[in-house]
Amino acid sequence: MTAPPSETIRAALAEAASRLGASTVDVAVERPRDPTHGDLATNLALTLAKALAEKPRAIAERLVANIQLPSGLVRKMEIAGPGFINFFLAEAQVVGALPALLAAGSTYGRSDVGQGRPVNVEFVSANPTGPLHVGHGRQAALGDAIASLLEWTGWRVSREFYYNDGGGQITNLAHSVQARIAQLRGRTVAIPEGGYHGEYIREIAERYLAAHPKDAGGADLDAIRRFAVEALREEQDRDLQAFGVRFDVYSLESALYTDGKVDETERRLVAAGHTYEKDGARWLRTTDFGDDKDRVMRKSAEKGGDYTYFVPDVAYHVTKWERGFTRAINVQGADHHGTVLRVRVGLQALEMGIPDGYPEYVLHQMVTVMRGGEEVKISKRAGSYLTIRDLVDEVGRDAVRYFFLMRKSDTHFVFDVDLAKSQTEENPVFYVQMAHARMSGIFRVAARDPESVQAIGADLSSLTQPEEIELIKELAEFPETVQRAAAALEPNRLTTYLEGLARVAHAWYHKYRVLGEPEEAARLVLARAVRQVLANGLTLLGIRAPERM
RNA sequence: GCGCCCGUAGCUCAGGUGGAUAGAGCAGCAGCCUUCUAAGCUGUUGGUCGGAGGUUCGAGUCCUCCCGGGCGCACCA
Known part of the structure; x- marks a missing residue:
C-alpha cells in the first residue's frame, strides 16, 4: 500500500x-x-x-x-x-482507493493507534434499586459504542459494570421491600421516607414471601436485602441483554469492603498525610487538590461511623489502576459530575503515581421522551417508569441505539418515539439502513454474492460521474472518521458521517443504474464498497445492517 | 451565591481540536413518479452563530464579563 x-x-x-x-x-x-x-x-x-x-x-x-x-x-x-x-x-487517485477498501472488507476502518494498550470503560453502573430507565439506555449505548470505537482503533478494551450494592440506598431498598411485605400481610405500614414506591417493589415482596416461608413476617432484613439486590440485578441483566450490551467484568462495591480494599484506601490516605479529625469525623483535605471545601470520608460515631460514598469509589478506582488499566473512562450522567473531582482528588491524595486526569469522564445530559407530541413523564419516586426494555419493545433495538448515539452526549436529548418508529427516510436509522439494503438489493437482483465482486483487475476507469467521485471520496474518509470519533470519545461523529454517506449513496442510486449498463462491472465494485462501509459503521455502533427492509 | 454543561436557519441538530462565502434534515416554495425498493427525487428561500469585549494574518471554535436554560453544590449515593 x-x-x-x-x-x-x-x-x-x-x-x-x-x-x-x-x-x-x-x-x-x-x-x-x-x-x-x-x-x-x-x-x-x-x-x-x-x-x-x-x-x-x-x-x-x-x-x-x-x-x-x-x-x-x-x-x-x-x-x-x-x-x-x-x-x-487526479481522478485515478480517487478511484484508486477502492481496491484496498474491498481487500480490507469488514476490517476497513480499523487502525492501530491504540497499539494494544489496555483501557477500561465503565458504564451503566446503576444501583440495584430499580429497573434501568431511559437515562441508563443512553449511557449503555454510549459506553458500548465508545468501547467499540476504541477497539476499532487498536485499544484492548474491557467493559465494566459497577454495582453500588453497599450504601445507604440499599438499606433503603430493603426497608421499602420490608414495608411492602408487611402490607401484604395485611398490616398498615408506610413506605419509609425517601423509600422506593414502584410496583416492582411489591413484586419483589411477593416473591420473597414465596421463597422464604420461614420468614413470613419479613423480620430478616438482611435476607430481604440480599434477595432484593439479587432480583434487581437479574432484572437489569435482562434489560441489558434486550439491548444487546455485554460486559466483560462486573464489580461489586460490597466486595471492596469484604476484601479490605476500602480500609486499605483509608489507611493509605491517612499515611499520605492528607486527612484530619474534626467534629468526631475523619476528613480528607480535598482543598489541597482544588476542591472548594474538605470532605468527610468517615462519618462521626453518632452518624454511624461509616465511610462516605467516595471512599469506596476511590478504592474502586485504585483497583482499576492496579489491574493494569493505565487508562480508564467512566460514562456517567451529568448529575453525578460532582463526583468527578472528588474521585480524582482522592486518587491524587494517595500519592501513588496515578495521573491527575485519571479517570476520564464522558458525562451525558438528561433524556426526555416525547410521544404524540407530548412529554412522557417519568417519576422514580412515584414509581412511574419508562424502562429501557419498554423502549426497546416499542421502537426496536436498532432505533434506540442509533437515537441515543446521534447526539453529542453533553446536550439534553429529546427522544422522539414517533420518529424512531417511523418507516420513512425522515428517520435517520431507517435512512442509513435503507442505503445498505438498497446496495444489497442490487446484488440480490443480480444473483451475485457481494463478496465475489473484486476490484483488482476490474476496470474502474468508467467511474467518472461526479456523484461517483464524491461517493468514493466519502468512503475514503471512513477510517479517519472512526479515529477522530474514538479520539474525541464521540460516537455521534460516526452517525453524522453515516447519514452523509447514505445521502450520497441514495443520490447515486437514484441517478444511475448498475445492472445492464456498460459500467456495470465498475459500479458493482462501488456498490459493494458502499455496502461494506455502511455495514462496518453500523456494526461498530451495535446496529444491524439489514439486507432488505 | 459557587461549580459543570448548553445557547448555530421557523423546528431538530452538524460544524474534523483556529481557516476561505456558515452546513444537513424537517417545515416552506417550484418542479418531477413506467427502472436494482417512490418507504421517493431535483431545485430553491431562509443566519447580526445568545450579547459585549479580547487574543491574531484569521474566531461559531480559544480567553474575560454579561444574559438565558439545564444539572450539581450533605457526616445521601
Whole structure:
C-alpha cells in the first residue's frame, strides 16, 4: 500500500519550504470544507509569512514553483484567498482507493493507534434499586459504542459494570421491600421516607414471601436485602441483554469492603498525610487538590461511623489502576459530575503515581421522551417508569441505539418515539439502513454474492460521474472518521458521517443504474464498497445492517 | 451565591481540536413518479452563530464579563 495523498503532499511541501529557507515547521494538510477549494489544502504560506517576512501569496507562489510531486497525483494546484494552496487530486487517485477498501472488507476502518494498550470503560453502573430507565439506555449505548470505537482503533478494551450494592440506598431498598411485605400481610405500614414506591417493589415482596416461608413476617432484613439486590440485578441483566450490551467484568462495591480494599484506601490516605479529625469525623483535605471545601470520608460515631460514598469509589478506582488499566473512562450522567473531582482528588491524595486526569469522564445530559407530541413523564419516586426494555419493545433495538448515539452526549436529548418508529427516510436509522439494503438489493437482483465482486483487475476507469467521485471520496474518509470519533470519545461523529454517506449513496442510486449498463462491472465494485462501509459503521455502533427492509 | 454543561436557519441538530462565502434534515416554495425498493427525487428561500469585549494574518471554535436554560453544590449515593 502506498502512502495516502495527504502524506505525500505534506512531505513535498515540507521539502519545498526548506528550499525557501524556512526552518522546520508543522505542515498542515487538510480537507477544505468547500469542495471548490480542492481535495486537499494547506495554509503553509500563511504560517510562514511572519518568519520569512514576506506576503503569504508570494510565498505560496514560490512554494508551488518549488514543490515536487509524483506525476499522476495532482491534476491541478491553485493559490486562493489570502494564500492557501489548493490541491485537486487526479481522478485515478480517487478511484484508486477502492481496491484496498474491498481487500480490507469488514476490517476497513480499523487502525492501530491504540497499539494494544489496555483501557477500561465503565458504564451503566446503576444501583440495584430499580429497573434501568431511559437515562441508563443512553449511557449503555454510549459506553458500548465508545468501547467499540476504541477497539476499532487498536485499544484492548474491557467493559465494566459497577454495582453500588453497599450504601445507604440499599438499606433503603430493603426497608421499602420490608414495608411492602408487611402490607401484604395485611398490616398498615408506610413506605419509609425517601423509600422506593414502584410496583416492582411489591413484586419483589411477593416473591420473597414465596421463597422464604420461614420468614413470613419479613423480620430478616438482611435476607430481604440480599434477595432484593439479587432480583434487581437479574432484572437489569435482562434489560441489558434486550439491548444487546455485554460486559466483560462486573464489580461489586460490597466486595471492596469484604476484601479490605476500602480500609486499605483509608489507611493509605491517612499515611499520605492528607486527612484530619474534626467534629468526631475523619476528613480528607480535598482543598489541597482544588476542591472548594474538605470532605468527610468517615462519618462521626453518632452518624454511624461509616465511610462516605467516595471512599469506596476511590478504592474502586485504585483497583482499576492496579489491574493494569493505565487508562480508564467512566460514562456517567451529568448529575453525578460532582463526583468527578472528588474521585480524582482522592486518587491524587494517595500519592501513588496515578495521573491527575485519571479517570476520564464522558458525562451525558438528561433524556426526555416525547410521544404524540407530548412529554412522557417519568417519576422514580412515584414509581412511574419508562424502562429501557419498554423502549426497546416499542421502537426496536436498532432505533434506540442509533437515537441515543446521534447526539453529542453533553446536550439534553429529546427522544422522539414517533420518529424512531417511523418507516420513512425522515428517520435517520431507517435512512442509513435503507442505503445498505438498497446496495444489497442490487446484488440480490443480480444473483451475485457481494463478496465475489473484486476490484483488482476490474476496470474502474468508467467511474467518472461526479456523484461517483464524491461517493468514493466519502468512503475514503471512513477510517479517519472512526479515529477522530474514538479520539474525541464521540460516537455521534460516526452517525453524522453515516447519514452523509447514505445521502450520497441514495443520490447515486437514484441517478444511475448498475445492472445492464456498460459500467456495470465498475459500479458493482462501488456498490459493494458502499455496502461494506455502511455495514462496518453500523456494526461498530451495535446496529444491524439489514439486507432488505 | 459557587461549580459543570448548553445557547448555530421557523423546528431538530452538524460544524474534523483556529481557516476561505456558515452546513444537513424537517417545515416552506417550484418542479418531477413506467427502472436494482417512490418507504421517493431535483431545485430553491431562509443566519447580526445568545450579547459585549479580547487574543491574531484569521474566531461559531480559544480567553474575560454579561444574559438565558439545564444539572450539581450533605457526616445521601
